[in-house]
Amino acid sequence: MSSTSIPAVLSIAGSDSGGGAGIQADLKAFARCGVHGMTAITAITAQNTVGVEAIETVSPEMIVAQVGAVAEDIGVAAVKIGMLGTAETVEAVVEALRFVGEAPVVIDPVMVAESGAVLLDEEARSALIERLLPLATVVTPNIPEARVLSGGGGQDSQEDLAREVRALGPHAVVVTGGHSERVIDLFFDGRESAEIPGERHADGAAHGSGCTHSSALAAYLALGETPLEAARKAREVASAAVASGLREIGEGPGPVDVFDLTSGLPQ
Numbered sequence: 001m002s003s004t005s006i007p008a009v010l011s012i013a014g015s016d017s018g019g020g021a022g023i024q025a026d027l028k029a030f031a032r033c034g035v036h037g038m039t040a041i042t043a044i045t046a047q048n049t050v051g052v053e054a055i056e057t058v059s060p061e062m063i064v065a066q067v068g069a070v071a072e073d074i075g076v077a078a079v080k081i082g083m084l085g086t087a088e089t090v091e092a093v094v095e096a097l098r099f100v101g102e103a104p105v106v107i108d109p110v111m112v113a114e115s116g117a118v119l120l121d122e123e124a125r126s127a128l129i130e131r132l133l134p135l136a137t138v139v140t141p142n143i144p145e146a147r148v149l150s151g152g153g154g155q156d157s158q159e160d161l162a163r164e165v166r167a168l169g170p171h172a173v174v175v176t177g178g179h180s181e182r183v184i185d186l187f188f189d190g191r192e193s194a195e196i197p198g199e200r201h202a203d204g205a206a207h208g209s210g211c212t213h214s215s216a217l218a219a220y221l222a223l224g225e226t227p228l229e230a231a232r233k234a235r236e237v238a239s240a241a242v243a244s245g246l247r248e249i250g251e252g253p254g255p256v257d258v259f260d261l262t263s264g265l266p267q
Helices: 022-033 060-073 087-100 122-135 143-150 158-166 209-222 227-243
Strands: 008-016 036-047 052-057 078-081 105-107 172-175 184-188 193-197
Touching (some): 008 022, 008 060, 008 087, 022 036, 022 209, 022 227, 036 060, 036 087, 060 087, 078 087, 078 209, 087 122, 105 122, 105 209, 122 143, 143 158, 143 172, 158 172, 158 184, 172 227, 184 227, 209 227
Parallel strands (some): 008 036, 008 078
Antiparallel strands (some): 036 052, 184 193
């Protein structure tokens, strides 16, 4: 492994051909946070702002090979895991994580695209819960995803959901609040529970916000922050990216913008 003062963070996730979510969003978030981004692609999607038109999975062997290649040469300071899709992919990722040693692992349990396309089948959900969640440093479900993972009822509070997901094995959980009226993330690590306030930006664009949040969290863990402080900083990055979101791109929900690109355009 080569020595460097800039941490290298690995995204194990799917590719969004529209550039709004997936590894494309992850790499932008990594750069925004000041770390070097690497990828192990799990699936290729034909996707735009309107919807997902096709998905082709990457072979388990290739997923493992991608992780092994970057870990051997560059090293992995933290891992973000996103779209997995199938149980076979989950098993490949479990196998591949042996290459990253004690690097912190952030799991964004991507289940459904914003357009409604299913990105994690039922068998894969079971494998994710049983095989991957116990390996996670932080899991970042939104409220609907937390309900699926925990099996919790519709009346369970955000804090209830955080405790229920944490009982599945991860070190810490952040149940994000974008699907609630309060727009507050709830952090729980078995000892400490903390609310992390956010903002709702009605005029923003949110496609890729979950990917951006989890990737920023992984980046800040690589930079030495505690899980709670990393979650706070990740919320700031994701909220700002939504506020600066590119609403004019495409016919559907526009992508978040971690670099506030339009601020540099001539008026």
